[in-house]
Amino acid sequence: MHIPSTEPPDPPNPKPTTTHTNGASANPPATAPPETPQLSGAELKKRAKAEKAAKRAAEKAAKPSAPAQQPQQKDGRQKSKESKAPAVQQVNGEAGRGAGAQQQHHKRTGSVNAASLAQRPALGATKRRPSQGGPVKEVEKKKVESKQREVALFGHLYGQPRRHSIEGAAKEVHPAVLALGLQMSSYVVCGSNARCVAMLLAFKSVIESYTTPPGTSLARHLTSHHLSPQIDYLRSCRPLSISMGNAIRWLKDLIVKIDPSVPENEAKSDLTSSIDTFIRERITAADVMIAEIASSKIVDGDVVLTYAKSSIVEKTLRQAQKQGKRFRVVVVDSKPLFEGRQLARSLAAAGFTVQYSLITAAAHAVKDATKVFVGAHAMMSNGRLYSRVGTAVVAMLAHERDLPVIVCCESVKFTERVALDSIVNNEVAPSEELLSEGKVLPGGGLGREKDMSKWREKDNLQLLNIMFDVTPAEYIKMVVTEHGCLPPSSVPVVHRIFSETV
Amino acid sequence: MAANVTPGLTPFLKSLKATPVESSIEHFISLLKRRQIRNSRPCAIATTQLLLRVVAEFKGRDVNKLLQRIRHVGQRLTAAQPREMAVGNIVRRVLGLIREVAEDDDADTSMSDAGFNSPSPANDGPHHDSLKRPALSSSISTFSPLRHGATLPAEPTGLHHSESSAGTESTEPHHRPNLFTSHTSYAPMHGSLLNIFQHGEFPGSSASTPPGYHSPTGKATPLMSQSFANLADSGPKKEKDLKAEVVEGIRELLDELDQVDDQIAAYALDHIHSNEIILTHTASTTVQKFLLTAARKRKFTVVHAEAYPNDSDDTHATVLDGRKTAGEADADADERFKPLTAAGITVILxxxxxxxxxMSRVNKVILATHTVLANGGLVAAAGARTIAKAAKMHQTPVVVVSGVYKLSPVYPFDVEELIEYGDAGKVADYDDGDFVDKVDVVNPLYDYVPADLVDLYITNLGGHAPSYLYRIVADHYRVEDINL
Incomplete structure (x- = not known):
């Protein structure tokens, strides 16, 4: 369930699922008014789905126990919407019927309407907090507004807005995880590997400070009641990476397999040492191996092109330099994260000859290059590379010039999921980041607030800031993993073998 | 705002009337060199206005002197900024225009002189001119490809000779011998006239000797006297006519520059269907007007790539307010238009x-361009190559909208020399001294997009396949003007 998730999260038990759909049902009609003129298929579908959900909710609301006042409020809101767009009246009506039920659900789960984290607490573990009870109407309004800013094609990817504060986090969330979440949402910890390692280390301290409540066993309680809130919190900060998903799955598997007869202390130390081993084997040692193998592909006189920043590519380059090879590095970068700038800086400091340009100049950059090394966010089972947005552009241009595109990727980033395009699965980052021009740290709050307000005022204007794209397998000549070099078509095989054994 | 202070197109045009021609030329050259007038449109407008002045101020009666003068100015301008090819294009257009006018005159005079084979007995001297002139202006901006059957435009021998003889720089490389051998295949009327002309003036002189080798004082002298005699024949009114016609022609050219975007936009509905997703790139008035015209009738979505770092500010301004940033002289009123969003079009930046x-969801890519080259390739803002290639990979049609004035007779033998590199500070801040010190930061402004990545060109003349562009080039520029 928790596996690889760049998607808006699927809460793991049925109850939150219903609330989730309800949440959705409240939204689409809200989206509809401004967009009525150009209804794409996706939108229609979404609307139909919303209708259905609303109906279902209405049916469920057999006992109209919702407080009288709240539905009224809601109806009022919807009426205003109706007058705005008569075309969606029916849908709105339906949603209105479901309103009572929604209210109920909202009440039960406590936080669906709360600004950022919405259905996170779920799991019935959380109680409502006064802080979350906030002005429902205002929040909804905000939601409507932000919905207008969503690119319809990517509508399914806009989950909850990223969390930038620990306000309203579930009370079980460990301080280490709290801090990590914020670091992730502001890109302080960024990159598939770094995030995975940081998460595992945080989980280590979670496990260390965990005590099994009386009357239950560690294997039963830890995962569902203690680890899940941590994971949900992390996910609310930023969708989990594939590697994180894989690591979480591995960890859960491990916990479930713990023999209940093992004393808690022993189990905990077992777990923490297993986590250490995992990090060491699957990431640290794997990186060393990959750097070793990949650097052997670099020869004197090469011009190695890389895109954005990958820790393994950097290690590979350094390794090749250590071996005394003489080559040049071209770093291609893109806004808004400018990760390549860090790479170029550190490589230049290490004595490399580095050329730096932006993605618009990629067509020029590949002219000099002889090899292309890129990192991965994940390798899909159909051999496609899921990586920082722009990688596909670079790979395409390199492929055009017959340059080998070599992907450095640990097998922990392999997934059994497949992808054909970059739209079905992706991560949509806040569009404000696009306007920060890299001068202000994203999430730093400063941004270009004034500009942004200007942008927000414009109807029909949307900013799209996706994080990843999918590179077709035919652009990729080789995938270097800790198990050796593979063609992209071998990814599913390797993934299967190693997910079975590990 | 600062537009009054910053040197640029508008202040230059304003100053044009007041300052002497020579200093205007120098002014424009320095503006070009300092990149204070940049991009095709402003360059084209400034060049046209300047040449208009040059022609108006020209004090001579000889066509060839005028050609020489324009050519000389053109050489200086293009040398100042060879990559602004619109400058050279306009110079070539004006040269072609002068030639056209001169040829018409020559044809007229020789016709009236010879007194036979004339279509109607009524045409005589200036009167005939006035009958024939109206056709000229339109033929400048919209040449029919049928007009010149041969690849090389018609060229009367007499003019050519007298030009090379009167020229001070007679070593110009553009005088190709084969021009002479090909004239027999011209359209009947032209051919007969030329034959008459040629046989009458210097029998057999052109058979083997290339014209460039004529010494200025040698065989050509009778011709010169003849052309002067022609001028003298028709009197001062005729000479005035010639200049006036050229000026009028240049005005037409200005009108063309003015209307080109609207003319292109008129084709919009032929190319955009409802609910389409269109991807475009950078800020371009041509593209915006094109899309706006379509937006009046149809609803579609525009995906706008921002072309960071060089054009992103312009792009943002275009998307937000429908105009480019006022940093340049583009702040004048006609540059402003409604943003697409105000027309109800969803714009995704x-x-x-x-x-x-x-790209997999995009139906059509519409690109703006800096220059279109004779082989069907184009030079456009950096990033265009990537977009065109990605479109190709996804089988998405790529449409390039461009005025004919951006069409350059230059053939890209060396693509690299067409690419201009810009301020590296836009890529990596100079504040970051450490970084800029050690890392080689490159910021190319343009991309070369090869012809095979383009599916369609839309110019003010209509839609063309990239493979057809050479024909339009041949229609608009004279072979002898290709090398300025």
């Missing part, structure tokens, strides 16, 4: 890195 990701 994306960073350039997301081009590949979104």
């Amino acid at each position: 994306i960073p350039d890195s997301a081009v590949f990701a979104i």
Whole structure:
């Protein structure tokens, strides 16, 4: 369930699922008014789905126990919407019927309407907090507004807005995880590997400070009641990476397999040492191996092109330099994260000859290059590379010039999921980041607030800031993993073998 | 705002009337060199206005002197900024215009002189001119490809000779011997006239000797006297006519520059269907007007790649307010138009890195261009190559909208020399001294997009396949003007 998730999260038990759909049902009609003129298929579908959900909710609301006042409020809101767009009246009506039920659900789960984290607490573990009870109407309004800013094609990817504060986090969330979440949402910890390692280390301290409540066993309680809130919190900060998903799955598997007869202390130390081993084997040692193998592909006189920043590519380059090879590095970068700038800086400091340009100049950059090394966010089972947005552009241009595109990727980033395009699965980052021009740290709050307000005022204007794209397998000549070099078509095989054994 | 202070197109045009021609030329050259007038449109407008002045101020009666003068100015301008090819294009257009006018005159005079084979007995001297002139202006801006059957435009021998003889720089490389051998295949009327002309004046002189080798004082002298005699024949009114016609022609050219975007936009509905997703790139008035025209009738979505770092500010301004930033002299009123969003079009701004990701959903790519080259390739803002290639990979048609004035007779033998590199400070801040010190930061402004990545060109003349562009080039520029 928790596996690889760049998607808006699927809460793991049925109850939150219903609330989730309800949440959705409240939204689409809200989206509809401004967009009525150009209804794409996706939108229609979404609307139909919303209708259905609303109906279902209405049916469920057999006992109209919702407080009288709240539905009224809601109806009022919807009426205003109706007058705005008569075309969606029916849908709105339906949603209105479901309103009572929604209210109920909202009440039960406590936080669906709360600004950022919405259905996170779920799991019935959380109680409502006064802080979350906030002005429902205002929040909804905000939601409507932000919905207008969503690119319809990517509508399914806009989950909850990223969390930038620990306000309203579930009370079980460990301080280490709290801090990590914020670091992730502001890109302080960024990159598939770094995030995975940081998460595992945080989980280590979670496990260390965990005590099994009386009357239950560690294997039963830890995962569902203690680890899940941590994971949900992390996910609310930023969708989990594939590697994180894989690591979480591995960890859960491990916990479930713990023999209940093992004393808690022993189990905990077992777990923490297993986590250490995992990090060491699957990431640290794997990186060393990959750097070793990949650097052997670099020869004197090469011009190695890389895109954005990958820790393994950097290690590979350094390794090749250590071996005394003489080559040049071209770093291609893109806004808004400018990760390549860090790479170029550190490589230049290490004595490399580095050329730096932006993605618009990629067509020029590949002219000099002889090899292309890129990192991965994940390798899909159909051999496609899921990586920082722009990688596909670079790979395409390199492929055009017959340059080998070599992907450095640990097998922990392999997934059994497949992808054909970059739209079905992706991560949509806040569009404000696009306007920060890299001068202000994203999430730093400063941004270009004034500009942004200007942008927000414009109807029909949307900013799209996706994080990843999918590179077709035919652009990729080789995938270097800790198990050796593979063609992209071998990814599913390797993934299967190693997910079975590990 | 600062437009009054910053040197640029508007202040230059304003100053044009007041300052002497020579200093205007110098002014324009320095503006070009300092890149204070940049991009095709402002360059084209400034060049046309300047040449208009040059022609108006020209104090001579000889066509060839005028050609020489324009050519000389053109050489200086293009030398100042060879990559602004619109400058050279306009100079060539004006040269072609003068030639056209001169040829018409020559044809008229020789016709009236010879007194036979004339279509109607009524045409005589200036009167005939006035009958024939109206056709000229339109033939400048919209040449019919049928007009010149041969690849090389018609060229009367007499003019050519007298030009090379009167010229001070007679070593110009553009005088090709084969021009002479090919004239027999011209259209009947031209051919007969030329034959008459040739046989009458210097029998057999052109058979083997290339014209460039004529010494200025040698065989050509009778011709010169003849052309002067012609001028003298028709009197001062005729000479005045010639200049006036050229000026009028240049005005037509200005009108063309003025209307080109609207003319192109008129084709919009032929190319955009409802609910389409269109990807475009950078800020371009031509593209915006094109899309706006379509937006009046149809609803579609525009995905706008922002072309960071060089054009992103312009792009943002275009998307937000429908105009480019006022940093340049583009702040004049006619540059302003409604943003697409105000026309009810959904505009999605994306960073350039997301081009590949979104391309699978894009129906059509519409690109603006800096220069179109004779082989069907184009030079456009950096990132265009990536977009065109991604479109090709996704089988998405790429449409390039461009005025004919951007069409350059230059053939890209060396693509690299067409690319201009810009301020590296836009890529990596100079504040970051450490970084800029050690890392080689490159910021190319343009991309060369080869012809095979383009599916269609839309110019003010209509839609063309890239493979057809050479024909339009041949229609608009004289072979002898290709090398300025």
